[in-house]
Amino acid sequence: MADTGWPGCSKSLKGVILDMCGVLYESGEGDGVAIPGSVEAVKKLKASDLQLRFCTNETQATREKFVAKLQRLGFDISVSEVFSPAPAAVAVLKERALRPHLLVYDGLLPEFDSVDKTNPNCVVIGDAAEQFSYQNLNKAFSVLIGLDNPMLFSLGQGRYYKETDGLKLDVGVYMKALEYACDLKAEVVGKPSPTFFQSVLNDMGLQPHEALMIGDDLVNDVGGAQHCGMKGVQVRTGKYRPTDERHSTVMADGTVDNLAQAVDMILNQRH
Amino acid sequence: MADTGWPGCSKSLKGVILDMCGVLYESGEGDGVAIPGSVEAVKKLKASDLQLRFCTNETQATREKFVAKLQRLGFDISVSEVFSPAPAAVAVLKERALRPHLLVYDGLLPEFDSVDKTNPNCVVIGDAAEQFSYQNLNKAFSVLIGLDNPMLFSLGQGRYYKETDGLKLDVGVYMKALEYACDLKAEVVGKPSPTFFQSVLNDMGLQPHEALMIGDDLVNDVGGAQHCGMKGVQVRTGKYRPTDERHSTVMADGTVDNLAQAVDMILNQRH
Known part of the structure; x- marks a missing residue:
């Protein structure tokens, strides 16, 4: 057993x-x-x-x-x-000289302070929760679809997690959304x-x-x-x-x- | 040629x-x-x-x-x-005696006036645009994950469409999101x-x-x-x-x- x-x-x-x-x-x-x-x-x-x-x-x-x-x-x-995924992502971005557009929770932003975010050439998404608005997802999509070689990094690929008031959609769900929208495969950073x-x-x-x-x-x-x-x-x-x-x-x-x-x-x- | x-x-x-x-x-x-x-x-x-x-x-x-x-x-x-997909979906819902939770644009709601929406046993999503908020997607997810036999109907499966101010994410992107979240396959109604x-x-x-x-x-x-x-x-x-x-x-x-x-x-x- x-x-x-x-x-x-x-x-x-x-x-x-x-x-x-x-x-x-x-x-x-x-x-x-x-x-x-x-x-x-x-x-x-x-x-x-x-x-x-x-x-x-x-x-x-x-x-x-x-x-x-x-x-x-x-x-x-x-x-x-x-x-945790953010420091791991920062290491990857620096190693490959990538400049991310970030769709992450506001509280996570300081982890990316040392990263150049001007004129983005990739997108990084985390568990943005309420910040996964239509507008914000559309913005991330626009960045990706405008790139010759669109690259999406996802901080995890979880489906959902539990809060005290119920199950909540996790970053993996929005990773799949953008993968389908842009016909690409995301690179998962984290578990x-x-x-x-x-x-x-x-x-x-x-x-x-x-x-x-x-x-x-x-x-x-x-x-x-x-x-x-x-x-x-x-x-x-x-x-x-x-x-x-x-x-x-x-x-x-x-x-x-x-x-x-x-x-x-x-x-x-x-x- | x-x-x-x-x-x-x-x-x-x-x-x-x-x-x-x-x-x-x-x-x-x-x-x-x-x-x-x-x-x-x-x-x-x-x-x-x-x-x-x-x-x-x-x-x-x-x-x-x-x-x-x-x-x-x-x-x-x-x-x-x-x-168009909504009348086709209404026909399917009535034929199978299904009661939908609707995640659709407000302007589409009258198409579903004749459908019983109490105690939902399926979810119908359309191009909800700005109404694809985290809260609304989470609500649709909660309905699906609470069902023994979750059923998702998607009014189309488009990736994106063009408005005068740029490309916009379409319903298919959110269909993929919920498919992944609930580990199911949606039934597409429409093209x-x-x-x-x-x-x-x-x-x-x-x-x-x-x-x-x-x-x-x-x-x-x-x-x-x-x-x-x-x-x-x-x-x-x-x-x-x-x-x-x-x-x-x-x-x-x-x-x-x-x-x-x-x-x-x-x-x-x-x-």
């Missing part, structure tokens, strides 16, 4: 990567709310001999503001432990991009088989990690839906009620 | 179907503007022995208001000659649905090989008509782009500068 243990939780395990929204906390009004047991679960992992990193597709705030929110919710987290997961593994100095990803998004967290050779476990919090457990293409290495249960199982198996 | 005549313009031709926006007129502020020569071209067709119908994916106004606009632009057109083209042929009492479609949209007008066995000619007005003439999957039976040229060629070949 899925709940009785996972092959990845053997003694060979050296690091754990945690998704944040839907695993540590549920988003919503204000800071959202910590998921019961998650603050303690992070503490236990930090007290263990396992390495720990956080990996999020959060693109509504800078890493600094995002981490400050998590700290207010009681989590022991620092910016250097958190991997489930293998490049993104690999950068986290590199930071820990681990091989994929030594790491376990825990997330609420079956395709992007669990499937993405498995695609890189890691184990992937899904929690039944956040955007989890019961149909995930009979998904046609992705099967988690384990499914648990929440992060607290996952961490207890991991640590119990090691002792 | 494409401009020297088309196989479909032989004596066997008995009817012509005209797309409207981008063929008769360019949309934009107010009523938009008639494309030079189009008013006279429609007159010439009406004076000929060819049958004539109009086929539009226009979903921002009722057929009555839409036809009134065309009349103000100088066109000799009546409502009974015009085929290029074969059912829709067939209803126009039925009304004329013609076989597909006896009819010619003229449009500015290579995939939905020309490709859709060809898929039904009709000939399809593209005009270099409206949303036409030069790359259409080297499209990977659709090749028009002819390409002409505008409707006036198309009609002159058709009528000259018949005399």
